[in-house]
Amino acid sequence: MPNLKDLKNRIESVKNTRKITKAMQMVAAAKLRRAQDAAEASRPYSERFNSVLASLTASVGSSDSAPLLLRGTGKQDVHLLIVMTAERGLCGGFNSNIAKLARSHAAKLKEDGKQLKIVTVGKKGRDALKRDLGEYFIEHVDLSEFKSIKYVNAQAIAKALLARFDDSEYDVATIFYSKFVNVVTQIPTAQQIIPAIFDDQSLASDQIVYDYEPDEETILADLLPRGVATQIFAALLENGASEQGARMSAMDNATRNAGDMIDKLTIEFNRSRQAVITNELIEIISGAEAL
Amino acid sequence: MSSTMQFDLVSPERRLASVDVSAVLIPGADGDLTAMPGHAPVITNLRPGILKVEAPSGNKDYVVTGGFAEIGEGLSVLAERALPLDELSQDAFDEILEEAKSMYKRVEVDFQNQPGPVDDAAKLLSDMVAMGEQIGLNANK
Numbered sequence: 001m002p003n004l005k006d007l008k009n010r011i012e013s014v015k016n017t018r019k020i021t022k023a024m025q026m027v028a029a030a031k032l033r034r035a036q037d038a039a040e041a042s043r044p045y046s047e048r049f050n051s052v053l054a055s056l057t058a059s060v061g062s063s064d065s066a067p068l069l070l071r072g073t074g075k076q077d078v079h080l081l082i083v084m085t086a087e088r089g090l091c092g093g094f095n096s097n098i099a100k101l102a103r104s105h106a107a108k109l110k111e112d113g114k115q116l117k118i119v120t121v122g123k124k125g126r127d128a129l130k131r132d133l134g135e136y137f138i139e140h141v142d143l144s145e146f147k148s149i150k151y152v153n154a155q156a157i158a159k160a161l162l163a164r165f166d167d168s169e170y171d172v173a174t175i176f177y178s179k180f181v182n183v184v185t186q187i188p189t190a191q192q193i194i195p196a197i198f199d200d201q202s203l204a205s206d207q208i209v210y211d212y213e214p215d216e217e218t219i220l221a222d223l224l225p226r227g228v229a230t231q232i233f234a235a236l237l238e239n240g241a242s243e244q245g246a247r248m249s250a251m252d253n254a255t256r257n258a259g260d261m262i263d264k265l266t267i268e269f270n271r272s273r274q275a276v277i278t279n280e281l282i283e284i285i286s287g288a289e290a291l
Numbered sequence: 292m293s294s295t296m297q298f299d300l301v302s303p304e305r306r307l308a309s310v311d312v313s314a315v316l317i318p319g320a321d322g323d324l325t326a327m328p329g330h331a332p333v334i335t336n337l338r339p340g341i342l343k344v345e346a347p348s349g350n351k352d353y354v355v356t357g358g359f360a361e362i363g364e365g366l367s368v369l370a371e372r373a374l375p376l377d378e379l380s381q382d383a384f385d386e387i388l389e390e391a392k393s394m395y396k397r398v399e400v401d402f403q404n405q406p407g408p409v410d411d412a413a414k415l416l417s418d419m420v421a422m423g424e425q426i427g428l429n430a431n432k
Contacts, residue, residue, distance in 0.1 A: 041305040048301065048367050052334060052359070151303040151372075210363070213335035214321050222336055223359065226371065233303050 004276070007269040011262060018258035024090065025251035032183070032244035038148065039180065039237040046234045053196070053227050055210070056220050067217075069162075069224040072195035073171045078115040080170035080194075081106060082161070084177040084235060085125030086243040087144040092250030094178060094186065094243055099128035101188040102176045106133055117170055121157065121236075149240055154233030161232075162225050165194060177235040178242035184249050186242035193231050196224060296328040297365030298344065300353060302373045307353065308344070316343035317360050317368070326362045333362045339387075339418045341376065341425060342368060352376035354422070356387055357415075384423055391416045 057070060083102045085095045102125070106116055118133055120126040121141040130137075141157055143149065161173060173194035178186040212219055295311040314327045318340025324333075337360060342353040358370035374383065391412075398412040 038304070042303055044299065044306050045301045045303045045369055048299075048361070048369055052361055052369075056334070154303075210332040210334045210361075213319060213324075213333055219334060219336055219359065226358075230303060 004269065004272055007265060007272065011265045011269060014258050014261050014265065018255055018262065021251045021254040021258060025248055025255060028091075028244045028248040028251060032241060032248055034148070035237070035241040035244050036180070039234075039241050042234060042237055046230050049223075049227060049230050053220075053223055056212075056216060056223065057196070059216060067221050067224055069165070069194055069228070070196055070220070073168065075171045076114065078117060078170040078172075079109050080117045080119065080161070080164070080173040082119045082121065082157075082173060082175045082232075083125045083129065084175060084239050085120070085122035085128070086239070087123050087142075088243075089124055090250065091243050091247035092253075094246035095122075095124040095128060097186075097188045098176055098178055099125055101190060102129065103132060105174070105176070105190055106136075119161070122239075143236075149233075149236045151229070151233050154236055155229045157232050158225065158229035161194070162228060170194075175232065175235050177239045178246075180238050180241040180245060183245045186246055191231070191235070193228055196227060294328060295347060296326075298346070299365065299367045300342070300344075300370065300373055301367070302358075302370050307373050307375070308351070310344075310346050310348060312344055312346040312366070314345040315366055315368075316341075318342065318355065319360070326360070326366050330362050330366075333360075335360050335362075337368070337370065339391075339415065340422050342370075342373075354379050356419075388416075388419050388423065391419045 081102055083098065085098050089095065102118075106118075109116055116133070116136045117138050118129065118136045119139045119141065120129065120137065122143060126137070126140055139160065141160075143153060146153060164170060165173070172192060174190050174192045176188065176190050179189045180186055295313050298308065298310055298312040298315055299306065300308040314325055316323060316325045317335070318338050320336035320338050323340075324335070326333075337355055337358045339356045340354075342355050344351045344353065352375070353370075354374045354376055355368065355370040356372045358368065358373075360366065360368045372387070395412040395416050
């Protein structure tokens with residue numbers, strides 16, 4: 001039987017753990033609200049952007065003069081994977097789910113004989129993929145010093161990606177991030193950003209026919225790089241919200257588990273204490289009887 | 292025809308304005324244009340400049356640094372960076388000017404024998420300076 005002192009210490013330590021996880025949960029909840037607000041605030045921009053881009057694409061799209069960002073390099077040989085994860089852990093399966101998706105994607109590409117390159121955003125994803133795919137890493141983006149994600153962060157990432165694209169370092173770029181559905185559900189998602197793909201749903205049939213100034217191709221050439229930044233920004237924000245959501249539910253679970261553990265330990269503690277008392281009583285009584 | 296139209300000004304980070312307006316002066320890439328209700332549908336690039344909004348609820352000016360405007364039934368301006376004019380401080384202006392300058396320098400090195408990109412960057416820079424002068428901020432620090 002564990003002695004009473006040890007039990008007491010354990011209960012104390014679990015109680016402390018519970019305090020910490022509870023605090024983390026509340027912090028995550030507050031941050032989640034902010035992250036969700038940020039994601040929501042960026043939505044009008046990206047929605048408009050995509051619908052304009054889609055209608056432009058529809059009118060210029062298939063022609064030979066379309067920018068490379070849109071029609072691709074004509075090859076599919078070198079794939080760039082941009083894996084976006086959190087800078088911190090303790091958020092349940094958030095980081096590992098994204099890493100898992102990226103890993104299976106990478107395995108499939110390798111099987112098809114494609115060349116791989118990987119850019120990691122966020123420390124945790126880098127750590128998770130280092131062992132299997134470390135040889136393909138070409139760049140790491142550290143966002144740990146930024147308290148909140150700003151558009152300039154996305155712009156910087158996009159700029160680096162576009163520079164590599166201009167140097168024809170890769171043909172296809174895909175981003176990996178987690179889509180935020182609600183606090184308990186985040187969906188790891190892979191999205192191809194170069195060459196750009198637009199779903200045609202945003203192309204309503206009653207499209208207005210626009211005049212373009214200066215002309216369609218100039219605008220498209222100007223917009224596509226911005227589109228990359230916009231998509232990365234949206235993904236970063238989704239990721240931010242997902243991370244906090246995942247952390248919140250993970251910490252909620254941890255707090256509850258700690259509570260259960262305290263209950264169990266307390267019962268055990270009380271039992272042992274009672275056993276000690278009973279033992280002492282027996283000793284006293286049998287001692288008295290022996291007289 | 293109604294005398295106002297819906298006007299949205301959004302940047303990637305937030306929605307700055309969503310009001311009914313009677314006219315908006317847009318700093319288009321090929322020159323300024325004024326959008327009023329019933330304007331033909333146009334999509335145009337923006338150059339850095341000042342967006343003047345005339346609305347029944349009051350006029351307001353915004354500084355934009357690039358992006359595009361979509362004139363359809365209403366007007367949407369999607370600006371890379373946008374600020375109400377009275378919020379633009381000398382510091383913020385210096386910052387975006389510095390960005391344009393460094394880009395110009397970089398482009399000059401990267402595309403030495405191609406006039407296109409260098410000219411673009413030079414134009415961007417001069418647009419910024421012109422915008423500063425228009426507001427009364429000092430560009431030569």
